[in-house]
Every structure is written in C-alpha cells, then in structure tokens.
C-alpha cells in the first residue's frame with residue numbers, strides 16, 4: 001500500500017471511530033509519516049487485544065485516544081450525586097482536597113457546588129473511586145500500564161463560569177511535571193466528560209505528538225487576572241504545533257500520555273463544566289528524586305503547603321504519592 005493510500009485509509013477508519021480528520025494530521029507537517037508504523041516500533045502502547053491497529057497507531061503518533069460513549073449515563077449520575085454530597089459536606093472523604101477559583105478563594109461564600117472548581121484525591125471515597133475501577137476504563141488503561149495498575153491521582157473538575165478574568169483556563173502543561181515516578185510510558189490519564197464539552201464551556205486542548213518530546217520547565221503563567229494555585233504552565237512550546245480542541249459528549253473518554261501538552265479554555269457558559277479523571281501507573285514503576293530537575297519547583301510548593309496547612313514536616317514528595325496511590329488491579333509491586 002503506498003503512503004497516500006494508507007493515509008486516506010487511516011483517515012476513513014478514524015472517521016468511523018468518531019475522530020475528526022483534523023486530529024489525524026501530523027502535528028508539524030500535516031502529513032502522516034506512515035512509514036514509521038511498524039508493529040515492532042510501538043513504544044507507547046503494549047501488545048494487547050483491545051486496541052485496533054489503527055487506534056494503537058493513533059496513540060503512538062498523537063499521544064491520546066478518544067473512546068466514544070465509554071462510561072454510562074447511570075455511572076455519571078452517581079458521580080454527580082456524590083460530588084454534590086461532598087460539596088454540601090454530607091460526606092468528608094479522608095485525604096480529599098477541595099479547590100476554589102482564585103477569584104473567590106478569599107471570599108466567605110459557604111461551600112457549595114458553585115464555589116468548588118475541583119476536588120482532588122478522592123481515593124478514599126468509594127462512590128467516586130468506582131470510576132477508577134470501572135472494567136471499561138481499566139480495559140484500556142492496561143494497554144498502557146500493563147497488568148499491575150495503581151490509581152495515582154484522582155480529580156473531579158467542575159470548571160466554573162468564567163468571572164471575566166479568564167481564571168477558568170488551565171494553562172498548557174504536561175501532567176508529568178507533577179509526578180515523581182517513571183517510566184512515563186507506563187502512566188496514562190483517563191478523563192471522562194460528564195456532559196457535552198466543547199469550546200463554549202472549555203474543552204481540553206491538546207498538542208498532538210508532543211508526548212514524543214521531553215518534560216519542559218513549568219511555572220505560573222503571567223496572566224493579568226490571576227492564576228489558580230498549582231496551575232503551572234509551559235513557558236516555551238512550539239507555537240506552530242497543531243492545537244486540537246477535543247469536543248466530547250457525555251461519557252466519552254480520552255486516554256492520554258503524561259508528556260502530552262494540553263490545557264483547557266475558558267468556560268463562557270453559565271454552567272459548571274464537569275469531568276472526572278484518574279492518572280494510572282504501572283505499580284512496577286519507581287519513584288525518582290526530582291531535586292536538581294525542572295520539577296523541583298512543584299516539589300517545593302507542595303512541601304511548603306503541607307507544612308503550612310497541616311504542619312507536616314520532613315515528608316518527601318514521594319511519600320505524598322505513596323500515601324494517595326491505590327491499587328486497582330493486579331499486584332502492588334513497587335509504587
């Protein structure tokens with residue numbers, strides 16, 4: 001099969017999978033380097049019977065894969081209800097952290113769904129943690145992590161209507177910046193839309209192919225209206241790289257590599273845009289010391305905050321992760 005024939009075939013197949021043809025384009029050249037597709041050269045996916053060859057090639061080239069309609073409406077309803085209960089403080093899961101938008105964090109609004117922008121670390125909330133154990137999610141996760149699977153980091157994002165200061169944006173970043181464990185190819189994020197998400201309410205924006213690069217230095221962006229705590233962004237990225245806006249329907253799930261550069265736009269609607277996500281890693285991974293690397297700034301910030309808020313001292317970044325990590329399948333071998 002010659003290159004152009006193969007390219008059009010792949011586009012047709014991906015079209016069937018619901019991926020707009022734009023996302024198939026190679027990030028820099030606009031053409032698919034199909035000659036690089038040899039099974040023995042797969043490095044971002046493991047041999048498996050779950051992904052079709054086209055899906056596997058797509059992830060290898062682009063660093064993400066959207067699976068349409070993966071999580072049921074009934075499950076999403078349950079996550080929504082549990083989120084409401086947490087906001088009303090009817091339940092207080094151990095270890096959970098609640099984030100408010102930077103524009104209102106100093107105000108005295110009572111806790112409600114309208115002031116919470118994101119909850120993190122819901123691993124001790126059995127109802128929300130069900131998300132991380134759903135067989136339909138783990139089936140795909142295993143293609144990246146292998147059989148021993150840890151849920152490392154959990155979030156339910158409730159992107160608020162933008163106040164006008166554009167603080168509802170999430171700057172472009174790589175999730176690996178936050179993670180002191182490797183190898184990066186054994187980590188994958190599952191992110192599920194809890195409702196239709198498009199450019200109006202601030203969809204994910206991804207830079208296809210950037211998972212093939214290295215971890216870039218991150219810091220707070222210089223945004224006039226303010227930036228949320230820990231929302232570090234990449235200072236310097238290839239502005240010519242294609243930007244793909246991932247328009248997703250309720251239940252659609254994107255799996256993406258921790259080096260993939262991504263962010264999310266402003267929420268220009270009056271609704272709170274909801275998504276639930278988990279970062280998984282192979283339990284056979286190992287922790288690294290981030291001292292002397294570009295990740296040192298986030299380590300310092302997290303350690304300082306733990307001291308200020310909880311009086312915790314002499315705890316390494318690795319300990320924070322060991323504590324919240326939870327096994328979902330196979331054996332806890334290392335992490």
Ligand SMILES: CC(C)CC(=O)SCCNC(=O)CCNC(=O)[C@H](O)C(C)(C)COP(=O)(O)OP(=O)(O)OC[C@H]1O[C@@H](n2cnc3c(N)ncnc32)[C@H](O)[C@@H]1OP(=O)(O)O
Pocket residue numbers: 097098099100101102105106120153174175178227228229230279302305309
């Ligand atoms: C996968 C990856 C990309 C995502 C990640 O972020 S992984 C990194 C792990 N992340 C974390 O560990 C975040 C954990 N979360 C937290 O520590 C907490 O939820 C906090 C966000 C700090 C809020 O803690 P909370 O107990 O509610 O404490 P306070 O309300 O007293 O806030 C503590 C200080 O932080 C400030 N703050 C809180 N929320 C924001 C905000 N959105 N933007 C800017 N500043 C903020 C707050 O004003 C306070 O500072 P001071 O008033 O003491 O100076």
Ligand SMILES: Nc1ncnc2c1ncn2[C@@H]1O[C@H](COP(=O)(O)OP(=O)(O)OP(=O)(O)O)[C@@H](O)[C@H]1O
Pocket residue numbers: 169170171172199202203205221233243262263264265266
């Ligand atoms: N000035 C900026 N500096 C750094 N990152 C930005 C800036 N403006 C937007 N971003 C981030 O870049 C990504 C893409 O932004 P882009 O403007 O392409 O889309 P959007 O804001 O989602 O949608 P739209 O432009 O339709 O409002 C988002 O993650 C956003 O948070």
Ligand SMILES: O=C(O)CCC(=O)C(=O)O
Pocket residue numbers: 155157159170175204262263264275
């Ligand atoms: O806006 C979102 O839902 C994505 C946020 C994100 O990328 C993150 O928290 O790491």
Ligand SMILES: [Fe+2]
Pocket residue numbers: 173174175262
């Ligand atoms: Fe992210």
Ligand SMILES: [Mg+2]
Pocket residue numbers: 265266
């Ligand atoms: Mg924009």
